[in-house]
Amino acid sequence: MSDITFTIDDQKVAVLQGTTVIQAAKKLGIEIPHYCYHPGLSIAGNCRMCLVEIEKMPKPVIACNAVATEGMVVRTQTAAIKKMRESVMEFLLINHPLDCPTCDQAGECRLQDYYMQYDVIPSRFEEKKVHKNKMVDMGSGVMLDEERCIACTRCIRFCQEVAKKDELTLAYRGDHVMITPFPGKKISNAYAGNVVDICPVGALTSKDFRYKKRVWLLKKTPSVCPGCSRGCAILIHHADQKVYRLMPRLNPEVNQYWMCDEGRLGYKFINENRIVRPHIQVNGQIQAVSYENAHEKLGQLIANIPWELLAVVAHAGLTTESLKAIEYFSKNVLKTKAVYFSRNEPLNPSFDDFLITVDKNPNQAEVDKLAFKPLANLEKASGLFVFCDLSEKDLTQVTRQAIPILGSWASNESAVSKRAQVVFPIPTYAEQDGHFTNVLGFEQKTTKAFAPRGEGRSVVQSLRELEGILIGTGAQLKTAARC
Amino acid sequence: MSLVLTNRIGLKDSHTLSVYEKTGGYQSIQKLFSMTPQGVIEEVKTSGLRGRGGAGFPCGLKWSFVPQNTGKPTYLCVNADESEPGTFKDRLLLEEDPHQLIEGILIASYAIQSHTAYIYIRGEFDLSYRRIEAAVKEAMTKGYLGKNIFNRGYELKVTIHRGAGAYICGEETALLESLEGKKGQPRIKPPFPAVVGLFGCPTVINNVETIAALPFIITQGAQSYRKWGTEKSPGTKLFSVSGHVARPGNYEVPLGYPLKDLIYKDCGGIPGGKKLKAVIPGGSSVPILTALEAEKVKLDYESLQEFGSMLGSGGVIVMNENVDMVWALQNLARFYAHESCGQCTPCREGTGWVDKILRRVLLTGASEKDYALLREISENMAGKTICVLADALAMPVLSYLKKFPEDFKKYLTRQNVVPQMQII
Numbered sequence: 012m013s014d015i016t017f018t019i020d021d022q023k024v025a026v027l028q029g030t031t032v033i034q035a036a037k038k039l040g041i042e043i044p045h046y047c048y049h050p051g052l053s054i055a056g057n058c059r060m061c062l063v064e065i066e067k068m069p070k071p072v073i074a075c076n077a078v079a080t081e082g083m084v085v086r087t088q089t090a091a092i093k094k095m096r097e098s099v100m101e102f103l104l105i106n107h108p109l110d111c112p113t114c115d116q117a118g119e120c121r122l123q124d125y126y127m128q129y130d131v132i133p134s135r136f137e138e139k140k141v142h143k144n145k146m147v148d149m150g151s152g153v154m155l156d157e158e159r160c161i162a163c164t165r166c167i168r169f170c171q172e173v174a175k176k177d178e179l180t181l182a183y184r185g186d187h188v189m190i191t192p193f194p195g196k197k198i199s200n201a202y203a204g205n206v207v208d209i210c211p212v213g214a215l216t217s218k219d220f221r222y223k224k225r226v227w228l229l230k231k232t233p234s235v236c237p238g239c240s241r242g243c244a245i246l247i248h249h250a251d252q253k254v255y256r257l258m259p260r261l262n263p264e265v266n267q268y269w270m271c272d273e274g275r276l277g278y279k280f281i282n283e284n285r286i287v288r289p290h291i292q293v294n295g296q297i298q299a300v301s302y303e304n305a306h307e308k309l310g311q312l313i314a315n316i317p318w319e320l321l322a323v324v325a326h327a328g329l330t331t332e333s334l335k336a337i338e339y340f341s342k343n344v345l346k347t348k349a350v351y352f353s354r355n356e357p358l359n360p361s362f363d364d365f366l367i368t369v370d371k372n373p374n375q376a377e378v379d380k381l382a383f384k385p386l387a388n389l390e391k392a393s394g395l396f397v398f399c400d401l402s403e404k405d406l407t408q409v410t411r412q413a414i415p416i417l418g419s420w421a422s423n424e425s426a427v428s429k430r431a432q433v434v435f436p437i438p439t440y441a442e443q444d445g446h447f448t449n450v451l452g453f454e455q456k457t458t459k460a461f462a463p464r465g466e467g468r469s470v471v472q473s474l475r476e477l478e479g480i481l482i483g484t485g486a487q488l489k490t491a492a493r494c
Numbered sequence: 495m496s497l498v499l500t501n502r503i504g505l506k507d508s509h510t511l512s513v514y515e516k517t518g519g520y521q522s523i524q525k526l527f528s529m530t531p532q533g534v535i536e537e538v539k540t541s542g543l544r545g546r547g548g549a550g551f552p553c554g555l556k557w558s559f560v561p562q563n564t565g566k567p568t569y570l571c572v573n574a575d576e577s578e579p580g581t582f583k584d585r586l587l588l589e590e591d592p593h594q595l596i597e598g599i600l601i602a603s604y605a606i607q608s609h610t611a612y613i614y615i616r617g618e619f620d621l622s623y624r625r626i627e628a629a630v631k632e633a634m635t636k637g638y639l640g641k642n643i644f645n646r647g648y649e650l651k652v653t654i655h656r657g658a659g660a661y662i663c664g665e666e667t668a669l670l671e672s673l674e675g676k677k678g679q680p681r682i683k684p685p686f687p688a689v690v691g692l693f694g695c696p697t698v699i700n701n702v703e704t705i706a707a708l709p710f711i712i713t714q715g716a717q718s719y720r721k722w723g724t725e726k727s728p729g730t731k732l733f734s735v736s737g738h739v740a741r742p743g744n745y746e747v748p749l750g751y752p753l754k755d756l757i758y759k760d761c762g763g764i765p766g767g768k769k770l771k772a773v774i775p776g777g778s779s780v781p782i783l784t785a786l787e788a789e790k791v792k793l794d795y796e797s798l799q800e801f802g803s804m805l806g807s808g809g810v811i812v813m814n815e816n817v818d819m820v821w822a823l824q825n826l827a828r829f830y831a832h833e834s835c836g837q838c839t840p841c842r843e844g845t846g847w848v849d850k851i852l853r854r855v856l857l858t859g860a861s862e863k864d865y866a867l868l869r870e871i872s873e874n875m876a877g878k879t880i881c882v883l884a885d886a887l888a889m890p891v892l893s894y895l896k897k898f899p900e901d902f903k904k905y906l907t908r909q910n911v912v913p914q915m916q917i918i
Contacts, residue, residue: 055682056682056838057838057839058838058839059839059878059879062878070878073682076682076684095874098878099839099840099878101874102847102874103839106846135863135867136847138847138850138851138854139850141846161839162837162839164837180677181677181679181836184660184662184832184833184834184836185832185834185835185842185846186831186834186836186843186846187836188836
């Protein structure tokens with residue numbers, strides 16, 4: 012594959028053979044506006060926004076489909092091109108409803124953005140706009156507003172090419188076209204939420220997110236989805252310490268531009284049922300206390316037990332840093348060999364040949380590297396420290412074996428945290444910098460979006476403090492290199 | 495005049511195999527199989543036969559773009575989707591001389607080495623469909639189609655596929671999409687059908703009239719075909735004449751024939767002593783001609799281009815002095831807005847907009863701004879779309895506005911105007 016050299020707007024650029032003009036322009040930092048083009052989908056060429064002038068070609072050519080050839084001369088800023096972009100904007104807007112005040116897409120809408128960049132001309136349409144259905148439930152949490160649709164066909168191509176379920180089509184003709192599933196049917200693939208991401212306008216919106224927050228008020232933090240071992244790259248959209256939605260982030264080697272619906276909707280636990288203060292059990296009642304009191308209580312509970320008879324259970328959903336801190340603590344502080352793991356194991360887990368893995372835990376790979384044993388191997392122990400949570404099966408086993416849960420480090424309330432004698436609040440993956448190693452062996456980073464809820468402290472920090480208290484020296488601790 | 499295509503029209507049972515063979519049908523086959531496919535392409539190139547569907551692209555040249563030895567089958571598609579307003583010539587050929595078309599299909603298929611031919615016929619055609627279907631059956635029974643045609647060891651299967659009521663399916667790539675079972679929407683080009691066509695294989699799409707001329711060209715030779723017409727537009731063409739003429743119908747004339755003669759001699763002029771006002775020479779998608787222009791122009795590709803119009807499909811629509819050109823234009827706009835497939839932005843929105851403006855003009859009058867807007871919309875549509883349906887509205891709009899300013903001036907009132915003719 013040799014290089015081709017050609018010129019865009021008097022700038023020379025060298026690209027691989029087969030590169031299109033729009034891709035090459037991106038390399039140079041030249042933005043060619045577009046709606047229907049998407050790097051993860053096939054070329055449709057119907058929006059006509061990316062028209063450019065190419066020397067020796069009689070008519071303007073769409074940049075998304077034009078393959079660069081040696082010595083080609085492309086112009087994107089001529090007066091004629093400016094006029095073309097204005098005219099495409101005008102055509103798109105004549106029937107487009109004036110919904111901006113109530114449309115979720117406002118703030119991340121290409122019509123708005125390109126209007127401000129390339130148009131800013133008042134409307135001269137004096138006729139009656141075409142009216143269509145404005146609230147169509149497409150299924151899988153996707154709502155359609157037919158009037159807003161600009162027929163770019165990104166959603167159709169996504170379902171065909173990525174989700175591999177040819178569920179959508181463009182019905183009717185002319186300015187009455189509308190996106191529709193087969194009459195009577197709904198979208199039913201596991202990736203439907205992505206069509207909301209790629210819709211350049213507010214035609215497709217998320218039932219979960221609609222009307223909840225204006226997008227310019229959201230902060231965006233890169234992270235990794237903990238829903239399964241694929242570890243799709245995501246962006247956490249949040250404001251005021253609350254997560255409003257998750258969106259996929261480009262990672263060519265893991266998830267390209269996409270994420271599954273299960274992962275997309277799996278953010279609610281960050282907002283709900285959080286443990287925000289340490290608490291202890293007093294006469295069967297749960298009482299919130301200070302860290303000092305909690306530490307004191309835990310110290311009392313294990314004062315008369317040989318620590319090597321304690322067992323430790325770490326969850327496969329914890330970050331690598333947390334897992335390493337747990338390993339260190341177990342080996343060097345408790346000096347116990349009873350280090351186990353529990354994991355999220357739903358009945359009949361979903362999986363496919365695309366992104367969804369059957370392993371619903373983000374960090375099993377690290378758990379295995381640290382050689383934690385499955386909790387099923389536990390026969391007896393004098394007490395249990397549980398980090399994060401236990402699966403239902405594991406909790407049943409521990410109950411049957413009558414092993415008391417002495418300490419629990421958890422972000423969300425659960426059967427375990429209700430039973431544990433002492434509970435410490437920890438952050439979710441969204442509230443800490445950490446790493447997960449996915450099914451392909453890639454180590455991927457989560458970034459702290461906001462401070463841990465309430466008085467939450469990371470497992471690393473919490474164990475450091477506990478070590479200081481139990482051993483009493485406050486000496487330098489050799490925990491994981493990254494905390 | 496019966497020259498090349500219409501020699502059997504009017505004969506009793508001209509659509510049957512027996513009449514066809516009695517009158518010299520299937521005579522080209524003997525000669526055909528003595529030529530190489532490349533030789534056939536050369537002969538057709540020499541004849542100068544140009545596509546009769548509207549674009550006028552040289553037929554032999556189109557055939558020569560088909561790559562051989564790709565490992566993929568080659569397909570021939572006959573475009574019988576005749577939907578251009580004012581055009582009804584293919585219908586005549588399908589109904590009255592279907593075997594001539596089949597013989598042409600044999601020639602074209604052999605030239606491009608295709609063993610599968612499709613006839614895409616518009617769904618609204620009933621008699622035409624039944625006649626061509628019956629003819630194909632007759633040919634199959636006689637061994638002229640199927641495996642081992644004419645005992646020459648060549649296989650050719652002809653499948654007739656009916657459309658479902660979309661003008662856009664006459665656009666060659668939309669036709670291919672429809673044949674593949676998808677929504678009839680044109681494809682972006684490149685790639686071109688000759689290389690990536692039906693089911694991704696090399697494909698040639700030709701109009702019915704183009705194919706129907708092939709038996710003559712092979713039997714009598716390219717030079718015989720060139721006896722008629724001009725240097726750049728050789729041969730003959732079927733013109734469908736409608737509108738304000740005494741004898742509307744299909745007329746085969748040599749290319750280069752004066753339009754004036756067609757209207758006044760062959761079609762008997764304009765009834766009721768009315769004067770000629772305007773003529774659409776090649777189907778509604780071409781720019782309109784004034785009466786003065788119509789009486790000067792010759793019916794060939796070059797002459798019409800000089801007058802700013804096109805030969806197109808040869809659908810001649812004659813309008814007398816009573817026709818309100820604004821009403822006529824809205825009639826067209828309504829058609830294109832209805833038929834736009836809706837894929838690309840300028841056409842989808844632009845055709846609907848032009849129709850709406852013209853409707854409003856007819857009902858409540860216009861301002862100069864409206865006419866300037868119509869011009870600008872047309873300029874913004876033309877040349878910017880996936881196919882030329884947008885141009886098919888844009889170019890006429892510009893030509894009507896330019897050539898009939900008096901008609902448009904009448905509506906410059908922006909008050910309640912009672913339109914002279916019914917608006918649908």
